[in-house]
Amino acid sequence: MVLLSRLVLRKLPKVSRYIAWDLELKTVVALSWAPSSNLSTRNSSCALPHIIGGSPRVRELSGAGLRKYSSAAMSMAVDDREAVKQSITSTVVEEPVQKESTARKLLTLVIIHSDGKVLLGLKKRGFGKGYYNGFGGKVEKGETIDQAAARELQEESGVTATDMEKRGILTFHFDNDPLAWEVHVYYATKFLGEPCETDEMAPTWFSVADIPYDVMWSDDPLWYPLLLAGQQFKGDFCFTNTTTLTSHTIEVVSSL
Numbered sequence: 001m002v003l004l005s006r007l008v009l010r011k012l013p014k015v016s017r018y019i020a021w022d023l024e025l026k027t028v029v030a031l032s033w034a035p036s037s038n039l040s041t042r043n044s045s046c047a048l049p050h051i052i053g054g055s056p057r058v059r060e061l062s063g064a065g066l067r068k069y070s071s072a073a074m075s076m077a078v079d080d081r082e083a084v085k086q087s088i089t090s091t092v093v094e095e096p097v098q099k100e101s102t103a104r105k106l107l108t109l110v111i112i113h114s115d116g117k118v119l120l121g122l123k124k125r126g127f128g129k130g131y132y133n134g135f136g137g138k139v140e141k142g143e144t145i146d147q148a149a150a151r152e153l154q155e156e157s158g159v160t161a162t163d164m165e166k167r168g169i170l171t172f173h174f175d176n177d178p179l180a181w182e183v184h185v186y187y188a189t190k191f192l193g194e195p196c197e198t199d200e201m202a203p204t205w206f207s208v209a210d211i212p213y214d215v216m217w218s219d220d221p222l223w224y225p226l227l228l229a230g231q232q233f234k235g236d237f238c239f240t241n242t243t244t245l246t247s248h249t250i251e252v253v254s255s256l
Ligand SMILES: Nc1[nH]c(=O)nc2c1ncn2[C@H]1C[C@H](O)[C@@H](COP(=O)(O)OP(=O)(O)OP(=O)(O)O)O1
Pocket: 107, 108, 109, 126, 127, 128, 133, 134, 135, 136, 137, 138, 172, 181, 183, 217, 219, 220
């Protein structure tokens, strides 16, 4: 059984059929995927299911509303092979949300916006090499997401933000990684220290009109304008060949 923040999912013995207890909608949902959507393949986290049973509210779901089921099914196919042997008749129990971290990776991203300019770093090595991006990385064991954001910013740029606040949560699905990446996006306007080049990043200031979207992740033009306009947002992005954006959803939210 896989537990995401709002979803408990159990695979039926029959291939490509799942039963979910949706903690958000508080109802049971029965799902199936089209024969071509093989959930054991790398790219399948973006395949949307068909609702084959559930309340009227569930039957109205489409697009982003269905994507959470795809992600959960993909996570289960990889992480919880034993569960697929169990039958639907087992009791589904709500478990603590902390279990979510086993189904996805947690990362941070900090963007500093000061005096009409945005501080971005050219990634010199590792994932996203050659792209300009905010500063961030993986949340380490024993630290909170806020602490990880502050640490990564300091390590990669040499500065400490003093008014950092979370503005977005982005979920990325890469075809070469069975786990979704949950990236917590922070925004700051004040900081201590001077940006300096590190082994990993070369910081540069860009005016908002000159943000170099052509050498950035292709999801960035879709949400940077929301960030810079002071909005909070959630997004979901699917990539193939690591960097080609194939589908996405994004929404402005009132709280994260
Ligand atoms: N599609 C995407 N768009 C974007 O704007 N930022 C992305 C992104 N996919 C990943 N990121 C960010 C999240 C995170 O800040 C960074 C990736 O983190 P890293 O792999 O550099 O992590 P670490 O610094 O922990 O790595 P190591 O130093 O190799 O341990 O790229």
